[in-house]
Amino acid sequence: MAQCAQRILADLRGGRRLDVAGAAFLAAAVELDPILATAEALTLSGHDNAVGWSRKVFIPLTHLCRNRCGYCTFAESPRPGTSAYLGPDEVLAIARAGAEAGCREALLTLGERPELRHPAAREALARLGFDSTVDYVAAMAQRIFDETGLLPHLNPGTLSAEELARLRPYAASMGLMLESTATRLSERGGPHWQCPDKHPDVRLATLRAAGEQAIAMTSGILVGIGETRLERIEALFALRELNDRYGHIQELIIQNFRAKPRTAMALAAEPDLAEHQWTVAMARLIFGPTMSIQAPPNLRPGELAPLIRAGINDWGGISPVTPDHVNPEAAWPHIATLRQETETAGRELVERLALVPAFARDAVRWTAPGVARAILHTTDASGFARDDAWHAGSGAPLPPEAGLSARRAARAASGDLLRLIDEASAGGELFEDGITALFEARGADYLAVVEAADRLRAATVGEGVSFVANCNINYTNICKHRCGFCAFAKGRSAKSLRGPAYVLSADEVGQRALEAHRRGATEVCLQGGIHPAYTGESYLDIVAAVRGAVPDMHIHAFSPLEIRHGAATLGLSPAAFLRRLRDAGLGSLPGTAAEVLDDEVRAKLCPDKLGSEEWLAIVRAAHEVGVPTTSTIMFGHVDTTRHWARHLLQLRQLQRDTGGITEFVPLPFVHMESPLWHKGRSRSGPTAREAVLMHAVARLALHPLIPNIQTSWVKMGPAGAGLCLQAGANDLGGTLMYESITRAAGGLNGQEMDGTGMNRIATSIGRPLWRRNTVYGRASSRENALPPACTETAACIG
Incomplete structure (x- = not known):
């Protein structure tokens, strides 16, 4: 009888479902411990x-x-x-x-x-x-x-x-x-x-x-x-x-x-x-x-x-x-x-x-709309209750438990989790289940993940905190897409709390680039809505205007969505269009419009936008024509920790193939003005624990292929950015002199931060600040001589 019970229990551990006969047999089993061990x-x-x-x-x-x-x-x-x-x-x-x-x-x-x-x-x-x-x-x-x-x-x-x-x-x-x-x-x-x-x-x-x-x-x-x-x-x-x-x-x-x-x-x-x-x-x-x-x-x-x-x-x-x-x-x-x-x-x-969490994640199915709204607004990515009052972009203080000085739990970190950390730190590729487990870490496990990511950051890129002097120029907020999360894009004549629709001419973009240059910027980040009247020539004209105004300015411009739009209007492949942009002066591509690289999420979040495979193909094409890119994730809405794991695995594979990604930038969802949130169909952004973990898990899961993890002070706030720099991040990004996307979403952390503020974040955690160029080389001595009015912060975002 004991051997038969052991076979039943072994089958259950292997994924087999218990039937009535097997359950009846176990009812007569004498030994309790094997049954308990299998259940646990x-x-x-x-x-x-x-x-x-x-x-x-x-x-x-x-x-x-x-x-x-x-x-x-x-x-x-x-x-x-x-x-x-x-x-x-x-x-x-x-x-x-x-x-x-x-x-x-x-x-x-x-x-x-x-x-x-x-x-x-x-x-x-x-x-x-x-x-x-x-x-x-x-x-x-x-x-x-x-x-x-x-x-x-x-x-x-x-x-x-x-x-x-x-x-x-x-x-x-x-x-x-x-x-x-x-x-x-x-x-x-x-x-x-x-x-x-x-x-x-x-x-x-x-x-x-x-x-x-x-x-x-x-x-x-x-x-x-x-x-x-x-x-x-x-x-x-x-x-x-x-x-x-x-x-x-x-x-x-x-x-x-x-x-x-x-x-x-x-x-x-x-x-x-x-x-x-x-x-x-x-x-x-x-x-x-x-x-x-x-x-x-x-x-x-x-x-x-x-x-x-x-x-x-x-x-x-x-x-x-x-x-x-x-x-x-x-x-x-x-x-x-x-x-x-x-x-x-x-x-x-x-x-x-x-x-319970599994049902809370699907509250729209199980409850009436008003109740579902309340549930989604107060849950985290795992479906548990939000454990803090912090929200990305809100300016709210971080909860004490998010930091490295959090309460030390009575239990030790789990052995399985420590093995995952060791494997990732050695450069091994984790599977989806393993990365998901890291994202689910709480208590002692959370502290173990954060501390391991910080150690790996120090061993990989050292103690310095880098930044780039740049300027965001969002040249239009008119967009033909209707992404559920976006409060920035407007119709041709739309007006809202955050201001009316607008279009900057190519000359105006050039003038802003010149102003940024005079204030010490070495990079402009150009992104906008997908204006229905724009063609590929519109984007080429913008690049030409910046190049004409400031010949040596690095042009970091156009999301993969804009590349697709511009290429289609000219009847070109994305690669062919990217070559024209490169030859006109494009230096690098922001890896925005990624949101979450899982089409299950994108179907709810941005159904009329490019799919995951198309995003990856355009970024791959950029790398193949010699245009490096950043990479991003925008998280904390309708996604889960498993979706985040899939996203990181997609980026890891792309980087293994091309080596063209300069950095990974987590972008916490700012919910306050989001249409999807107001309709009761999304969460209220990530919790502070989840936001910190996104930086820490990325450090581990992308090691050693993507060495630079950037934190957005606009989303995280200065204190949050400092915390993320102790959880695997090594970069504060660049100057956002005209940043408006986060502001449109209801963010309150500001549009600029001067060099003193940037240095204050680094020195608050005992780390030195250094200035880089767009692709993480050291800025020249001339570029380091910034005027006092220069603003320096997290990289371009979308």
Whole structure:
């Protein structure tokens, strides 16, 4: 028997799915440890080191219920002089207290259909102006969301399809425990006797109807109410079958029965820890790596590490305001204690919203538009809750935890992550999963990635912080494309908060280049919208104007999108057009318009723009005709960490083939004026942790092929730029005398920074500043003699 169990577990580790026969065999297995080890390995492969939790407030809308469960102390009988329901003001007072305490979720918990049993419930509903409990739940959920911003999670019990549809517009998620599929538990004397809503068929029908309406559901089983191991397996497979069809079960709760005084099961034996572990592990083996599985931490105080070992990746909701009304005898653990126990088990505690991360990333599918907007605006790239109030370009101070002096976690960095760091530092190419894991780093892992990137930067390019004296000239903001992220581009006659549409003539561009030269600039960065009247000759005229005004000015100009447009209007290939531009004086090409080099993202972000392969082909063509380029990523909108990994791998391969990329420039998404953000279809830019990690992971993943990592002070702010220079970056870019793209997006960090400001960033981290040319050679002595008015900052951006 032991050998057969080992084969089953080995197959599961190899990606095979557990079937009913295999699960039944494991139910009879004697050894627990191999089962736990396999469950833990699957959990780590699906969730890395993160263990989620939700900061929520619990609102007991009513304690009346038509069911009489043999273990429940939540349900009460009507009491004279006591309202059957919390009134609207009471509900909102609790919700507001939760919001003030930092909660993000409001869980409405209540008995099922009390009006069908209790006249007091019907009378109270009539006084409140509602026909049913479900109608009242819908009204309160709407008011909670509208008036406090908390995301409602609704637990009203079994529901019809029509009732689910009534609640869906106001719910971030809903919950319905299956508890068990053992119908014998509903027989006389069983825990579900006199509980019409606890019959398995009724509960499964609600879960099925929720799936048909794309409602994210939390479900699960109750362990130890008289069911057998095989009956638990049967319940888990029933849930898996529903999830296979609809994909809507966001999380499983594997909850241990607790005997309570004054209940029919007051003297019943509680399941021991090993039995609870076995059931958690079987849920993980049946559902696989990606399912979110939780156990309430207040029901196993002091025994959380064993639950993590069994396959837990989430602790569910914990309230700083209200007790667990279903288990009032079990106090919530303090978050600091929960964090310590989680870290001691080798994991990182991470806050989430009412939707688990995988569902939060796809909130548009699972929730109504208004709720989806709120979720997207407050999540990070992994789908967890944003952990800071910093936003790119906002001028907000960085959170302390983003820095190298962040709290040292109780746990050490994971061995797998350290092996990835060692491999990258030695110049090895990481795979997509490995780079994604680096981007997901938190706590001790985050510090390990940042510190390794800083060491690698020092070993590769030394201690100096470089910059170039340049000037951004955005010659038109009129654009025929409608990229969802862009607040810079306008129609021919558009006007907005950030100013009207404009076009600079070639002569005006030349005059600005001359002014920049007089102020010490050695480079102009030329980019603009794709003006429908522009042709390739327009771009050639601009180059000629700059060359005529300042013959020795380096012309860093035109994104791959502009190259495509100009080439098409002249009937030329991109390579042929690039040759003409090169011969006219073009020195290098900015690697902007890349956004994220993954067409899944581009289809949402910029569907009418050039695709990933076309961007790569144009940049490759530039290299082949002798025009070097930068490379960029614009991140923090509709993308994920996996998309970032794919982007870096594309750049690494291109650089291996051509060697023409001079630098990599991470550009955090500035959301404030973005149309996509205002429509509720994007996140609010990256968190500070994510922005720092983009620089650090790029240093590791692109080593040694792209040695220069630039940070944008316009996006990051001076303090953020200084932090990134300690996380793998080595360059502050160039002078942005007329920078307007970030400003149009709502950025507040300024358009210029003088030499003193630039030097202040470098000296604040104890590093020397040096001036370079566009392609990272040292500037000449004449070029280094900058007048005091010269402005020096991060390279051209788009």
